[in-house]
Structures are given as structure tokens and as C-alpha cells.
Amino acid sequence: MANTRKTLPDPLTIPEQRTLIDRIIAENRHLPGASMVVLGELQDAIGYISFPMQKYVAQELRVPESQIYGVISFYSFFTTEPRGRHNVKFCLGTACYVSGAPKLIEKAQDVLGIGIGETTDDWQLTIEVCRCVGACSQAPVVMIDDDIYGRVTPAELPKILARYQRT
């Protein structure tokens, strides 16, 4: 796929984000086992943890860069690249799998023209698969940001996605 996207500046170079990053580090650096907490909050606040950010966190927490990268590459919640404005997660827990989640994923890829883990050209949507979100009684489940959609059929999926494509 041709890369038609604008490249985004690193969060460290954006003053507001830099302040946020510094605040998160300052608030948590005293905790035992701080790196997980700091990285978790950064992922939440910024949306991803770029390589310059990793280097910066390592320096600030006085731990080797390799340890920070080790943690980031181990846990699936951390990403090193920016994602779309909205995160579409397809639950692949047992109940959802049995209830047809694979067909939903196929549909989403068709409609959006992107693969799993990819982001649409307008930076609106990223699609991902995830482990059980614990809403099995509503399987199959699609989680968009913090909203949960249950008993989704391939036919109604495009309508749901369209809501997020515009905003």
C-alpha cells in the first residue's frame, strides 16, 4: 500500500505532550516497579510509545533502554507506532470465535481495505484483534475505543464503523 499519510512529529517534540510525559514520569517514578506503570500511562495518554520516548523514559527512570524495550515488546498493549483516532478491536475469545467473529473481521478488512493492525489512510481507524474482553454473553463483540458492541452481524458492521469514520 502506498504510504500517502503525513508522518507525525514525535510526541517529545510537541510541547503539550512533552509536559504530559514529564508529569506521568514525575508522578510515578518513586513507585517500586515504576516502568510498567509509567509505560502503561504513557500508552494510554499518548496512544503509542515511540523509540525516542523509550529512550527518554529509560534515562529518566535510570534503567537500561533494553529493559524498557523488553517490556514494550513483551506486552501486547504497548505499541511503538501511532494508531488511528479510534481503535476497533475484534474480540477473539472462545465465545466470540464460536459465534462468528472471524466473519466480522473479514468484513471489516473488506470494507476498510486494511489488514489487522493497520490504520486507515486518514488516521481515523485502526483495526486489531484482541483477547476476550469479558462480554461473552453478547458474543460476537466489537470494542471501539471504550464502547462495546454486542451480537454484531457482518451486515450491520459497516454502519457501526461509519459512525467512527467521520468523528
Next chain:
Amino acid sequence: MRYYRSHVMVCTSPQCVDKGARTLMKRLQEELAAQGLADEVAVLETPHIGDCANGPEIMVYPDRVHYAGLTLEDLPSLVEEYFKKGRVVTRLLSQFRPPVDKELGPPKPKEVRVVLRNCGKIDPENIEDYIAEDGYQALAKVLTEMTPEQVIEEILASGLRGRGGAGFPTGRKWQFCRAAAGSPKYVVCNADEGDPGAFMNRRVLEGDPHSVIEGMIIAAYAIGASYGYIYCRAEYPIAVRTLREAIRQAREYGFLGQNILGTDFSFDLEVRMGAGAFVCGEETALMASIEGKRGHPRTRPPFPAVSGLWGKPTNINNVESYAVVPQIILKGSAWYASMGTATSKGTKTFALAGDVNNTGLIEVPFGITMREIIYDVGGGIKGGKGFKAVQTGGPMGGCLPAAYLDVPVDYESLTSAGSIMGSGGMVVMDEETCMVDIARFFMEFIQDESCGKCIPCRVGTRHLLEILERICAGLGKPDDIEELEHLSSLIRRSSLCGLGQGAPNPVVTTLRHFRSEYEAHIYDKRCPAKVCRALIRYEIDPAFCTGCTLCARNCPVNAISGERRQPHTINQELCTRCGICKQVCKFDAVTVS
């Protein structure tokens, strides 16, 4: 401390105070005194009961009777009728109905709610709701009337076993940790409920967080710990929020922090979040994660009770184990031990999912049969189809066929049937489920979540998955079954942690109970359940096809052709077997073979 038979909570929100709640409260006390009930009924303030739309309102515990729109003139008759004679005054009852918990609903037949007793009943963000349901009374009892040894004795006598899945006696674990040398000691709550299809812990954390917190404080007192962590998975943001608020309130009320309830016992607690690694549900991996490292498990011994978090003695239990502790303390070990079987005491929550009519959370006493769970509690198989298997214990559990429907559900029976209790996921599968495909699905999960530290798990599960994928693709070889069995036993014996040791379970149990399906895939190149795409073909039955063109228009690869009003045909070369034609056909003309 004085004991009252009844507590009246008067709402003193600004809206209710405007409508005269304070005067009402004073007059109610006077009226109770006048009728000689001042020693039996206590009148207290509370910041919130219903929606305050029809104040002033009161809530009477333990009856949970909610009166609203009270006037001063109502009081004499209310005290006379209700508080003295025990007759509920229906004309004064509140019309306010708290939001119904749709996920949980009222108890289904044969359910016994112990762990879930408060879920959906109390407001999890209001500690007073929990206190009104005898909350933190067990803690008070433990701190003022019991020694740590007595607490451990009580838990031992209750027969409570670890609800995380392995079923180790909780009291024994506490004993080991208490006896271990080292300081400080930690208590950890494992809320990294990662099994797909399981959400029992999420419900307790979101619906009754204080029961877990109280259980942890009691455990801390019993083993002599001063700090605790609740490790919650990142997929549960609401649970984390609820817990943090609950901890804040518990601190405010003096249940956490320095000198709890005025004793010299101090303990505090915080929530740590995971970041999407299934293996972190394994206790040693979980502790590595709290320490800020990659979640790699390590060999045991030493067990966490001896050397856990930062090398210190650590007690680690599941959410459900902690949540039930306060009730065991309050109601006594004999009460708890009266439920269940000889070796598995009490109740267990299960997340019932898959092809049953009533999916959702259930709590049943041990010893109930699988049949009762599926047909009585679960309301039978969806769409009246046949039962094929029930999968218990999450991805490292196993699939049990109909022959095991009457086996009692307890730790030992499930293990001897080849499955495990696990944390309580229970996925019911109907006859349209392919067991080879299910084994492949679980192996994909496990292979993906293997942390990679030990070779049997990292390479072995990958190899198992490759064989299963080949079988599902119609490329199975004659000795594949033997290879699966050999590899499974190897992985089971040589893996480092529970994840690897349990990893072959889905393969082993499906091979044991559904061997003929494997054979059909390998030798006959046939998927009996019509699931595996490479082994099925869709065809249009000309006898039923009306030529409406609906399927042709919906086919994503244009594999269907035919004239309007003439039977259509599917080009097998182009067909991707997505099944859309079957879904859209209004005449049931599409068949699978």
C-alpha cells in the same frame, strides 16, 4: 458497640434536606422513642439512596425497604405499623427502581449466590452500601476478637481452595506465608482473568470491590503483611476504576492505612494494571510484571510464600478466593463447609457461554452435575440443537463429551475426566462445532501467548498448531495423531509453568473424546461438523432455488452464476466458502457437504 435490629438510613442529600429531611429525621427519632423502640432501631444519615426525585426518603436495613415522599404526619402510623408490627406500609413505598443488572439478572434455578451476593444489588461506588450488607464487620471481628492463627484455622476448616484453578487449600497457603521468614510480606490479588470466555472476576471487581479488599486485609492480618497489590488486566478499565475508587473510600473510612480500626495493624493496597499478556495470570509471571519486568514465569520452588515479590514472602490468591473470606469469617467455617462435596467445599462462579440459552454468570455449589448446569441453569442448548461438548478451565482446560454430563463438578472429578476446574470459564458447544477446529483455535491462542522462555512451550505449541492447521486444511497425514500425542506428552512433562504444562490439554482431551473426528479429517478428508473450509463445499439445490439472484448479488467473489428465475450454480474454483450465500438464502437452497 451497640447492636440494633434495624438501621434506618435517612437521605440527607441537598435535595432531600430542602424537602425537610432533617426535621423528618429528628421527628422519626422522637416517634421511635415515644413508642419505646429507641434501643432497637438506629437512625443514621446517608448521602444518597435513590434518585432524590421524591424526597425525603429513607431506606431500612436489613429489610431493604425503601420509603419515599414521607411527611411528618406519616411518621406515627409508619412507626406503629412497620417498626412495631413489621407490616410494610405499601402506600409509602418508593417507586424508584434501581437499574437492573442485565448481565447477572435474578438467580437462575439451582443457583446459590455467595460470592455474587452483592453484585447488582449494591452500588459498588458507595462504601456505605457495602457496610449496610455487613461489610467490614468480618474485618472488625478479626482485628478485635481473633489472633492471626485463629483466622488461618477458620479458613482451613472451611475447606476453601484456590479459585484461580489449581485448587490449593487457601488456609495452607496462608500458613506457609505466615511461617516464612522475611519482611515485609506482601499480599497479592490475581485479577488477571485472561481465559477467553471467563469474566467472573470482572463482575465481582465491578460489582462488589469491597469484598475483595476486605478479604485481602484479613489475609494480610493473618500472614502479617503490610502491603498489597491487586494486579488487574488492562482489558478491564472499568474494574480498575471501580477498585481505585473503592480503595480510596476504604482509606477514608479507616479500613486501610495506618492503625486500621484503631488497632496497631497497618496495611495499604494499590492496583497495578497488566498490559495484555495472558501468561501474567501465572503467579510468578504476575509478580515479575508488578516488579516492572517482562512477565516471564520462573521455576518453583521457591514458592511465592517463601520468595515472591522482590524476593519477599508473598501470598497470592484469586479474586474469588479473597471475596469469599469475609463471609467465612462472619458466618463460620461450618456454614461454608456445609456446601459442596467432600473435597470441594462451597460454591463456584462460572461464566457460562457458547451455545446455551442463558449465557452469563452463574454461581453454583460444588457437586452439581454438568447436565444441571447446562439444562437447568443454562436453559438448554440454543435452537434446540444437540449437545456436543463443554469446554471447562479455559485454554488449558479440556472438552468433555455428553458421556460426562452427569459427572459432579468438583476439582477431582474434572481432573480425572481429563479437564480442569480452571478459573471457571465454561463454553458449551453444539453439534455444529468441529472439535479439531476448536483444538486448533486454542492452540493458536496458547502459541501466541507463550512467553517464549522455555523451549517445550515455545516450539512445541507452534509445532502442535502446525499439525492441527494441516489437518484442518485437509492435508493431514496418517501418523499425525501419534505425533500429536507424543508431542503433547513431551510438552506437558517438560514445560516450565502452568501455561506450558496445560497447553496440550485441548488436543489431548479432544483426541481422547472425539478421536473419530480427527480420523475423518485425516483419512476421509471430511469435516463431520462442516466447519473446516477446505473440507466442505457449498452447493445450490436446484429443487429449492427460485433464481432470486440474492446469493449471486451477495457473493463477495462472484462465484455464483445463473439466469433470473433459473437455478443458480456455484463455481467451486472461485468459491471461498465464506457461507454468505447460505446466510442470505431465503429458501434454504444452499447446502453444505
